[in-house]
Amino acid sequence: MSGQRSSTSEQTRARLLDLWTGEEAYGRPVGCVTTSFTFDAELFEEQCLARFLSIQSNPNETAKAYLIEREEKLAQCFACVLVDSAHAAADRSLRWHMLPVRLLGGGVLHAKLTLLVWENFIRILIGSANLTEPAYRRNQEVMTALDFGGQENPAPELLSECVAFLHRVRRLAPGFDRSDVGPQAALASFLASIERRARSLPPADRDDAECTLIPLVPGGDTVVQQLNARWVGPRPDRAWVLSPFFDEDARAGATAAAFAAILTTRGERRLSFVGPGRTLPDGTVQIDAPAALKKPSHPSLRHAFSVVEQGIEIEGIQEDRPLHAKSVWLERDDRALYMLGSSNFTAAGLGLHPRHNIELNLAYTIRDRGSRFGKLCAQSWPQEHELDNIEGVQFLGGLPDSADSADAPPLPAAFGLALFCLDERGARLELEIGTGAPPVFSVLSKEHGELLDGQGWARSGSPRTVVLPWDTKRPPSSLEVRWQDDAKSEWSAPWVVNVADMSALPPPDELGSLSLSELIEILTSARPLHEIVLRILQRREGQKSSGTLLEVDPHKKVDTSQFLLRRMRRVAQALEGMRERLQQPVSSLDALRWRLRGPIGPVALAKRLSAEDPEGAAFMITEVAATLRSVAWKPSGALRPHAIDPEVTEITRSLQDLARQAPAPPSLVSYVTASFEELLS
Numbered sequence: 001m002s003g004q005r006s007s008t009s010e011q012t013r014a015r016l017l018d019l020w021t022g023e024e025a026y027g028r029p030v031g032c033v034t035t036s037f038t039f040d041a042e043l044f045e046e047q048c049l050a051r052f053l054s055i056q057s058n059p060n061e062t063a064k065a066y067l068i069e070r071e072e073k074l075a076q077c078f079a080c081v082l083v084d085s086a087h088a089a090a091d092r093s094l095r096w097h098m099l100p101v102r103l104l105g106g107g108v109l110h111a112k113l114t115l116l117v118w119e120n121f122i123r124i125l126i127g128s129a130n131l132t133e134p135a136y137r138r139n140q141e142v143m144t145a146l147d148f149g150g151q152e153n154p155a156p157e158l159l160s161e162c163v164a165f166l167h168r169v170r171r172l173a174p175g176f177d178r179s180d181v182g183p184q185a186a187l188a189s190f191l192a193s194i195e196r197r198a199r200s201l202p203p204a205d206r207d208d209a210e211c212t213l214i215p216l217v218p219g220g221d222t223v224v225q226q227l228n229a230r231w232v233g234p235r236p237d238r239a240w241v242l243s244p245f246f247d248e249d250a251r252a253g254a255t256a257a258a259f260a261a262i263l264t265t266r267g268e269r270r271l272s273f274v275g276p277g278r279t280l281p282d283g284t285v286q287i288d289a290p291a292a293l294k295k296p297s298h299p300s301l302r303h304a305f306s307v308v309e310q311g312i313e314i315e316g317i318q319e320d321r322p323l324h325a326k327s328v329w330l331e332r333d334d335r336a337l338y339m340l341g342s343s344n345f346t347a348a349g350l351g352l353h354p355r356h357n358i359e360l361n362l363a364y365t366i367r368d369r370g371s372r373f374g375k376l377c378a379q380s381w382p383q384e385h386e387l388d389n390i391e392g393v394q395f396l397g398g399l400p401d402s403a404d405s406a407d408a409p410p411l412p413a414a415f416g417l418a419l420f421c422l423d424e425r426g427a428r429l430e431l432e433i434g435t436g437a438p439p440v441f442s443v444l445s446k447e448h449g450e451l452l453d454g455q456g457w458a459r460s461g462s463p464r465t466v467v468l469p470w471d472t473k474r475p476p477s478s479l480e481v482r483w484q485d486d487a488k489s490e491w492s493a494p495w496v497v498n499v500a501d502m503s504a505l506p507p508p509d510e511l512g513s514l515s516l517s518e519l520i521e522i523l524t525s526a527r528p529l530h531e532i533v534l535r536i537l538q539r540r541e542g543q544k545s546s547g548t549l550l551e552v553d554p555h556k557k558v559d560t561s562q563f564l565l566r567r568m569r570r571v572a573q574a575l576e577g578m579r580e581r582l583q584q585p586v587s588s589l590d591a592l593r594w595r596l597r598g599p600i601g602p603v604a605l606a607k608r609l610s611a612e613d614p615e616g617a618a619f620m621i622t623e624v625a626a627t628l629r630s631v632a633w634k635p636s637g638a639l640r641p642h643a644i645d646p647e648v649t650e651i652t653r654s655l656q657d658l659a660r661q662a663p664a665p666p667s668l669v670s671y672v673t674a675s676f677e678e679l680l681s
Contacts, residue, residue, distance in 0.1 A: 027119025106355025
């Protein structure tokens with residue numbers, strides 16, 4: 001990093017949201033997993049996921065179309081967010097999982113890792129940006145993208161190590177011991193599919209650089225120890241540290257001394273601190289760094305300082321761009337090591353404190369700083385102004401690390417997995433409450449008010465799992481827990497709810513109220529689902545505004561005389577459309593179940609046939625079952641081929657029950673009975 005750096009206008013720039021967007025060659029999106037400290041559910045849903053899933057509708061322009069498109073695409077794609085427990089979102093779509101992470105010994109989940117998986121391509125994002133609006137829209141951040149699937153792939157070991165890191169993080173989230181259903185089981189299955197893909201990747205082509213993960217996890221090596229291990233040859237004699245946050249004066253000197261141990265002990269050495277700052281109108285320079293850093297820990301060590309201005313010029317416009325990037329650059333002669341990621345220059349961020357954070361960084365070992373790759377790395381460093389003379393510079397102290405500035409305590413660790421279940425036992429909430437729960441607490445929902453209190457829980461024997469029936473159509477995305485701490489102070493926090501089986505989620509009302517003719521229209525159309533449904537809804541509104549009365553009794557909507565003769569061709573086309581939809585690649589068990597049991601699947605079609613044409617239903621439902629059994633399934637991702645047949649068989653039996661319930665002459669009953677015996681044999 002010695003010498004003059006490129007100007008801001010010459011540096012490589014990218015919109016972080018663009019990194020979530022795939023290309024046609026990548027194939028269909030399969031799933032994504034991401035970690036974040038602070039979190040904005042709206043940004044994640046409407047910006048990040050929308051790009052990853054290629055959602056075309058705009059929630060601000062056509063809300064119904066967006067809702068339907070999001071529902072359809074999320075139902076067929078896995079998505080999970082691992083977020084620090086203090087920043088779990090209370091409101092979100094239940095179509096994606098959220099797992100709050102809590103470090104019992106202190107520290108926070110501060111890593112920012114995103115794993116984006118398409119059919120033919122995998123992208124890993126590692127950097128400093130949380131999943132928030134300021135991070136993705138305004139801040140100065142740093143991020144690296146590792147792409148697997150094209151040419152010049154990185155080492156496949158990196159992908160495996162990222163999966164191992166996610167496994168390590170999910171151990172600290174509720175429900176880790178729940179391997180049968182729920183978010184942890186789904187996440188484990190998804191990560192296992194990525195591990196299989198990693199084993200099939202070719203080795204990396206190593207040229208002038210190689211990269212390695214620098215994770216910080218409980219019980220692991222510190223970031224300083226790992227950087228020491230990654231450097232090869234004589235120790236570096238120069239180092240640059242870029243950080244928006246530093247320790248307070250009392251600890252800052254000790255952190256700097258521990259880090260300086262990376263440098264050579266012979267000759268002159270230099271450690272440069274680069275932090276946020278500003279130049280006041282009177283020419284005074286301020287830097288958001290503690291004054292304790294001005295004093296080196298050794299006579300042969302020189303400390304230098306640079307300022308990254310918070311206002312920068314972009315395309316001729318002055319914009320406020322707070323510094324949030326975190327990087328380290330080590331250098332000696334032509335060799336360098338460049339680390340970027342989530343670690344601030346703090347004891348908690350570098351692992352120098354017993355209660356440190358979970359962090360994730362990536363280090364590039366650059367053999368030749370003058371190479372093209374070395375220059376690209378240097379250009380990713382933000383434009384800085386070196387302070388030649390620190391006399392008169394105002395050291396304002398380190399900004400408080402956002403990881404240390406929680407306004408309220410997170411949800412107590414005793415409140416574990418909250419799961420919504422819907423099966424033959426009915427709809428219910430299963431709430432795990434462990435030992436150490438506050439003596440005074442209550443659990444509330446927006447729909448029903450107080451569901452449970454600490455006294456009632458204790459009187460019932462303090463069960464590990466509390467089961468509460470749920471009689472509202474839509475499950476909650478979170479509950480609210482109120483409690484008292486030892487000092488009798490009152491607090492509250494959201495308790496995130498996840499879903500045991502995504503196929504049990506009710507569809508949007510617009511998809512749940514389709515008539516048979518509308519369902520046939522959808523299945524026979526080549527248009528995207530949200531476009532067809534929007535057209536149907538607009539037609540309904542047009543009929544209402546024109547005064548046309550809509551018949552609400554489905555039995556009266558249709559003239560059933562000669563039903564089979566008039567509708568046979570349309571239903572046959574619908575069955576072919578259903579087959580084509582089912583034969584699209586399917587990447588998870590949840591996605592398979594949604595296709596089978598969802599609002600435009602075979603069960604939905606059979607139920608509409610039963611309701612609107614009971615006389616012809618037995619025959620047509622048999623045809624639905626025959627079409628289902630003829631599907632050439634294309635499992636991918638986490639879905640294993642052997643898992644498909646039991647699901648299809650179960651749906652076939654459901655169709656058999658529906659067909660048996662429909663009135664039919666004896667000859668047709670014999671045909672239906674024989675057909676299902678053959679289909680189920």
